[in-house]
Amino acid sequence: MRGSKSLIDNIDWMTVGLYLILILAGWLNIYAAVYNEQFESIFDTTQRYGKQLLWIGTAGVIATVILLIDERFFSTFGYLIYGVIILLLVAVLLVGAATKGATSWFEIGGFKIQPSEFSKFATNLALSKYLSTLNIRMKELKTKLTAAAIIGLPAILILLQNDTGSALVYGAFILVLFREGLSGNFLLIGLVTAFLFVITLIFQNDVYQLPFEMELSGGWMLIILLFIIIGLVYYFNRKKKQILLFSAVIFIACSGLVKSVDYVFNNILEPHQSKRINVMLGIEPDPYGAGYNVNQSLIAIGSGGFTGKGYLKGTQTKYDFVPEQSTDFIFCTIGEEWGFIGSFVVVGLFMTLLLRILFLCSRQRSAFARIYGYGVAAIFFFHFMINIGMTIGLAPVIGIPLPFFSYGGSSLWAFTILLFVLIKMDADRLEVL
Amino acid sequence: MKQYESRQFTIGAIFLVVGIIFLIRLFYVQVIDSHYKLDATNNVLRTVVKYPARGLIYDRNGELLVYNEAAYDLMIVPKAIKEDFDTTEFCDLLEIPRAEFKDRFEKAKKYSRYKASIFEKEISARSYAKIQEQLFNYPGFFVQTRTLRTYPKQTAAHMVGYVGEASPKIIEKDKYYKSGDHIGISGIEKQYEQVLRGKRGQEVQMVDVFNRPKGKFQDGAFDTSAVSGSNLILTIDAALQAYGEKLMQNKKGSIVAIDPSTGEILALISMPTYDPNLLVGRERSKNYGKLSQDTLKPLFNRALMAKYPPGSTFKSINALIGLQEQVLTPSMHYSCNRGYSFGGRKMGCHPHPSPVDLEYSIQTSCNAYYCNVFRSIIDHYSTAEEGYNVWRNYVTNFGLGKKTGIDLPNELSGFVPETEYYDRYYVKGRWHSTTILSLAIGQGELGFTPMQMANMVTAIANRGYYITPHIAKEINGRTITEFDSTIVRNETGVEAKYFDEVVEAMYKVVEQGTGTSARIDSLQVCGKTGTVQNPHGDDHSTFIAFAPKENPKIALSVYVENGYWGSRWAAPIAGLLIEQYLRDTITRPAIEQRMLEGNLIGTVPKIVGNAGE
Structure with a gap:
């Protein structure tokens, strides 16, 4: 390892800066979302905002550790990490705790760990390692099938946990495959299929x-x-x-x-899934059933207006009208209290981060780092698209978190690991021959 | 992979397109579309359930029996209650102790912090007037209107039944019901629940932070109006019902009156009864507890659920079976020497001239005669078992020992033993007509409900058949017989010609026999008295009757518990009811007075006179 000075010089501080801004904004919004006069201190660890601060602190430690590890660690142990995570996914099915119908948690002490959050990272590592092997050609059927298996295995295990939302995230890897030479027709077929599916649902009756x-x-x-x-x-x-x-x-x-x-x-x-899709497509108005969340979410966001109601002044938020306020529907709080200006800034921040990651990818010398970077971008993008999409009625209600904003330790840690491994590899890019 | 380098721009473009779509959508939702741009003060939605009014219930003459009165449920939204909420003042307003307030508040919070739940239910219109003026001072509380049953005539409690809140068990079983819904729990209210309940509606209101409704959400796009329940016209004659209840005051027993030509129930009385208004609203559970602990069992519907042996009234049926089986002719004479002796035992009888023929046997209610008739029916066949089955078949054809099929819940089927019962009791093949001889005079194991007895009388009045008894006449303007296929003509298997003699004898019973206390001038009343042996206390007084003799308009059975002879209470009451129904006047006020004053709940007043039967 070279001295820490060169590490500090080589780190892409813009990405780190975006990360810090997003995390800080997320924390303040969780405070607003669960704001309670009884526990006014933002540092109160009996409340979610206090706990989130603990998660942020530990995420900082994890990020630092990652920056100090040799970047070759990740490519060398890619398959091993993947294997361990697969074992954990199997184990959680057998001994995990169920929350809201999904058995995806390990309970250790008072804390809950969700291995499916970390499996995105592991899958990304394994996929990058496989696709960066010499003489791999995307055109070959064997390559396609192997890549599909690496992506599909964790996705199926997560489906078995009854966590459809998290499983769908693995669909994002199609962007990585596309970048690495998968025919654009696959993207096109995917789009056409989705389009026909929606059109048929609307017109078939x-x-x-x-x-x-x-x-x-x-x-x-x-x-x-x-x-x-x-x-x-x-x-x-x-x-x-x-x-x-x-x-x-x-x-x-x-x-x-x-x-x-x-x-x-x-x-x-599942019936609730069909129902959510119907509600999103407007085939079935149902503001008190499946459509309740979306409707309340739209009212919260819509009532924010151009400038918002002001920090901690959201009434929809205060009256708990939007369920899952601090997790899946955290964007409502932003929309309601900060208005269109706030929404614009958040969407802008995410866009900047995503494009910055693409830029980082393009300057990688190693195929492994490049592919890994696209995986990070694809996963962030998918979460961003589905999460914000559902709060504004453009995507079906699929319970996946908004990176850095939604409350939850596992997801914050997982997104931090995903991003900082890329930052680390980017910092060391010049050492790659 | 240089060849695919350009694809990074495709991916970047996809990112940008989604981001731009989101911004356009957000701009639309947040800035342009006023649809979502609700003012911060009135974006709190509240669903108010619109409870439907239950259908009204009328009697056959259009008299209103059951209607609805407005009542109010006070709802609470725990999250909307402010820090500076004045609990003391609020408790004074509602007249509840502070501890109670705390309990209920915690309960509501447990249910949901932001969904409304009932805080105080079924507040009367009068109490609500006071609360309404102050309610705006208490954000987090609002009122939901609903209706409660009212019974202006305070009559027919058992028959009409009562309405209560749907229990968790019902809610689980039937998807329609939600917590807080009303449902018919007994009587007509239960039987015709589907007809009476109507359809629930809802209104989604926007409410500001001061708890004031600010209009409908999205112009009422999600509102549905409540549909009132259908009205029900009963076959009951409310005047007759009330008069019967009055005559039966301070007595236990039951009266059922039926129009034989249609099977329509005219009165269904179970005494003691209670004021149906007691089982309404907030007082219901308290009153229900009191009523259910009353030793006189006012909640027990004797008309459908009490089993009494028919007593001597049953002799008419045995006569009819004997005639149809051709083991008896009207001119057949049997002698009676203070009873009937068999195998060293004797069934006693009261003193009367002997020998007797069929007509006189009914008139004087001779036990010996019916011992002979019953034995010849059973012994006409080679085994007692075979003969008994033939006899039993006739009895059930008269609607006895099985449910009559009346459209009310909880009807019991009564009891006529099967041969297996006697086989168990006496060993198969070892019982004979003499073993079961008490059936000859309507005693022994027989147990019939007053409902079944009245139905049996209609079969006699109709000379051989009865129409399935029913209590609903019209549902929402349609006659029940048009669509209810369970109302049918049921044949007894006894030919019409055999009835003449028995009907004539029953006419004589009233004209000059044991039932003269039911006699009405220039009205041909037919009847039969009975005294039901009661091992638990004084015998029960019973009387069956129909009138007029030709084209009968009313048939009834009267049971007066612990009233001794049929002629003492049951017959005069039957006579008064027939006169009330057919003539609408009472010509024998002295008898009426005696009936009204009679109190059999305490001690039986000693009344001298009256021959036995």
Whole structure:
């Protein structure tokens, strides 16, 4: 190791600065969210804000330790860390404590540890290590399958814990695979599938009146529309090779998807999940059931106006109208008390952080560090997108935390580790040959 | 991987697009859309449940039996209660002790800090007027209106039943009910719950921090209005019911009156009764406790649940069975020497001329005659078992020993033993007609409800059949017989021609026999007295009757516990009720007076005279 001076010189202080700002803002908002006249001190450790301060302090220690560890530690022990986490995920299924229907916690003393938070980091390490191996080509089927297995294994174990939200996060790794050469068609197929799924849900229950007293369900109407669109595309490209076969396959795949939506929706998704999706799509207004959280969240954010009601003055917050206020719906407090200005700043901070991470990635010499960096960006992005998206009614209610803002030690530690390992590797980038 | 370097810009673009979409959406939600831009003072939502008014209940003549009165539930939202809340003043207003306030507040907090729960329920309109003026001083409290049952005629308590709060058990079983909902717990209220309850609605209000409603949330997009329950018209004649209850005051027993041509229940009386208004609102549980501890068992619905042996009134049925089985003819004579001797034993009888024929046997209620009739029915078959089964089949065809199917909950089926019962008791093949001879005179193991007895009378009045008795006449303007397929004509298996003799004899009972105290001038009343042996105390007085003889309009059974002979209490009461129903006047005020003054709950007043039966 070189002297600590060079470490301090080489650290990307902008990322560290963003991290500190986000964490401080998060802490102040948790204070506002659970603000209680009885326990006014922000340092009161019987309250969440006091506890969060403890988590922040320990996260600082963890960050420092990471910066002092040799960066080769992470690439060398990537698979080992991954293996240990997988074992923990299995163990939590057997002996874990259940909270709100999910068995994803270890209880040690008074504290609860959630291994699924750390498995994102471990998976990212393992995936980076695998993809940075020499002679790996994304085009090969074996590569795709191995990568899918590395990502899928923890995701399935977390699904078994009944924590669908955390499992979905692993979908974010598709961005990493894309960056490393996965065909853009996969992203496109993902998008088209999601789009068709949503469109079908919205239209399938409609019935269209046709001439001669015929009726057509929304599902069949969509299939006819697909036929016309794909037919037109085929017609204009009919000179191209194999376009007929290609169009036919696409048409059959899309039609199959449309017809299977019902099945997936009713048989594969849990009732509360289907309900949340329906509420988000506005198919089922339900402000007191599944839509309660979102509706209250929108009222809280909307009532903030342009400048907000002022720190600690949010009434929605005070009256506990938004459940999970300090965890999943922490963004409400920001929107209500700081208004659009506050929301803008927070979204801006996250955007800056994400783009800064992309910038860090682009200057890495080692493939491992670069891929790892994209993993960090993808995970942060996914959390950011789903969490804020659900509070403003753009995403279904999936209970995953907003990095650095939501209350919770495991997630804060996990996001800190994710970010500081990248900062460490970035600081040592010049040493990589 | 240089070849994919440009993809970092695609990824960056995806990030930016999502960020920009979020900012646009946030700008829309926070700045442009007033839909969410609720003022900070009135964005507290409150769901007020709109309780439906229960359906009203009328008697057959349109007299209102049950209606609703407004009452108020005081709701609490613990989180909205301010630091400077004046507990003392508030407790004075509500007239509750401070400790009670604390208990309830803690209970509400336990349920939810920000959802409303009931703090004080069913406050009467009068008490509410006072509270209403002050309520705005107490943020965190508001009022929810609902209705409570009122019974203007204070009659027919058992039949109408009562309404209570849905228990956790019911809520778990039936998804419709929520905590705080009312549900019919007994009587008509329970039987026709689905008809009467209506549909709950809700209103989502915005309330400011001073607890003042600020209008509807999203213009009432999530509001639903309550739908009142359907009205119910009963077959009951409220005047007859009330008159019967009056005649039965200070007595235990039961009266059931039915219109034989339709099976409509005209009166269903169980005494002692209680004022149905006692089981309403805040006082209900206290009063219920008192009533359930009363040794006279006022909550027990004798009309449907008490089992009495039919006594001598049952002789008419044995006569009919004998006639149909052709082991008896009207001219058949049997002698009676103060009773009937068999195998060294004797069933006693009172002194009367002998021998007697069928008509006179009913008139004078001769025990020996029916011992002969019963034995010839049973012994007509090769084994007692076979004969008994034939006899039993007729009895059940008269609606006895099984539920009549009346549309009220908790009806009991009464008891006519099966052969297995006697096999167990006396060893199979070792019992004979003489073993069970007490059935001949309506004693022994037989146990029928007053409801079943009245129904049996309708079968006699109709000369061979009865219509399933029922108490609902019209639901929301539709006659019940139009859609209730359980109301049917039930045949007894005894041909009409055999009834003439028995009906004639029953007419004579009232004209010149044991039932003259039920006689009404120029009205052909048919009846039969009975004295029910009671091992626990004084015998019960009973009387069955119908009138007029041709095209009967009313059939009834009267039981007066510990009243001795049927002629003493049951017959005069039956006569008064028939006159009241058919004539709407009382021509024998002396008898009426004696009935009203009669008190059988304390000691039985000694009344001299009256022949036995």
